[in-house]
Amino acid sequence: MRILITGASSGIGREVALALAADPGHQVLALARRSEPLEALAQEAINRYGRTAISWREFDLTSSDDSILLEAVAGLGGIDILLNNAGLLINKPFEQLSDDDWQRQFDVNVFGPVRVIRLLLPWLQQSASAHIVNISSMGAFQGSSKFPGLSAYSASKAALANLTECLAEEFKDRHISVNCLALGAAQTEMLAAAFPGYQAPLSAADMGDFVAWFATHGYRFFNGKILPGSVWTQ
Ligand SMILES: NC(=O)c1ccc[n+]([C@@H]2O[C@H](COP(=O)([O-])OP(=O)(O)OC[C@H]3O[C@@H](n4cnc5c(N)ncnc54)[C@H](OP(=O)(O)O)[C@@H]3O)[C@@H](O)[C@H]2O)c1
Structure with missing residues (x-):
């Protein structure tokens, strides 16, 4: 499978x-703004798996x-899976959030x-197993x-979740599955900045393994779903 992932320079x-690069049948295209960690990521995949599995x-x-x-x-000859993982979290009380x-x-x-x-739509609709996963x-x-300070972040993520349901309906005749993972806490730079001192129940690697599995297998079982990923009962 040919997989594009945004926000691959850190965290989840x-x-x-x-995790995706471990499968010799996968080619991963990694995107982010910072080139140094992306280069290190590609090298890490070579060290672990002995092949160039990740381009960036x-x-x-x-x-x-x-x-x-x-x-x-085009260099990969198309895309089967798109993982919209990149994210920004602005943590501010509502009255301090500017228009910007x-x-x-x-x-x-x-x-x-x-x-x-x-x-990517023209490429995705050529795939026999197209899956868009929105994080x-x-x-x-x-x-x-809900948490104080996260109104803009949470509202933006709710928009992404709703978009998932809309696109699943709109793309269903093109055999493109669209799902959304509403993740719970995993220990990353973003989480540490939002909740200083809090220790998440899952590591970024734990969450990464799950998301990788879902991206490559979930399209067979789910379409248009917003799946809560929390380990809490609420
Ligand atoms: N960690 C959690 O507990 C948790 C919980 C729920 C949901 N999530 C979601 O999971 C996803 C990954 O988060 P994370 O915790 O792994 O955070 P992270 O370590 O801060 O990673 C965020 C990624 O997004 C990229 N990014 C940010 N702005 C970008 C831009 N303008 N263009 C391109 N890439 C950009 C960053 O790369 P560059 O800075 O190099 O561009 C980075 O690779 C996010 O969507 C987040 O909202 C995380």
Whole structure:
């Protein structure tokens, strides 16, 4: 399978990329803004698996040229799985959130995935097992516990979750499955910045293994679903 993952330079995305690269049948295209960690990721896959399983491109979801993405995907001959994993979390009380904060929050978490899906649609509809996986958050899941300071983040992730259901309906005749994982806490840079001192029940590697499995197998069992990933009962 040919798999594109955004936000692969750190945290969950990095671990998903490594887990996917373990399968000799997979080619992973890793995107993020920081080239150094992406280069290190590609090298780590070579060290672990003895082959070039991960290619990478510097790509800012909010500003990079479409051609970077399109040329990289053409180089792979297409895409079977798109993992919209990259995310931004702005943690501020509601009254301190500026228009610019709201714009940046939605630019990365909603309009970025929208743009990537639109660009890749011609390729995805040529795949026999196309799967779009949008990474959302438990904080965006209806009825879940909410946290002060995360209104813009959670609202943006809720928009991404809703988009999932809409696109699953719209793409169903093209055999493209679209699902959303509303993840619970995993120990990453983002989590540490949002909840200093909190220790998550799962490591980024634990979560990465699960997301990698879901991306490559979930399309057979789910379509248009928002799946809560929390280990808590709420
Ligand atoms: N960790 C958790 O507990 C948790 C819980 C629920 C949901 N999530 C979601 O899981 C996903 C991964 O988060 P994480 O915890 O692994 O956080 P992370 O370590 O901060 O990773 C975020 C990734 O997004 C990339 N990114 C940010 N802005 C970007 C932009 N403008 N263009 C391209 N890439 C961009 C970053 O790469 P560069 O900085 O190199 O661009 C980085 O690779 C996010 O969508 C997050 O909301 C995480």
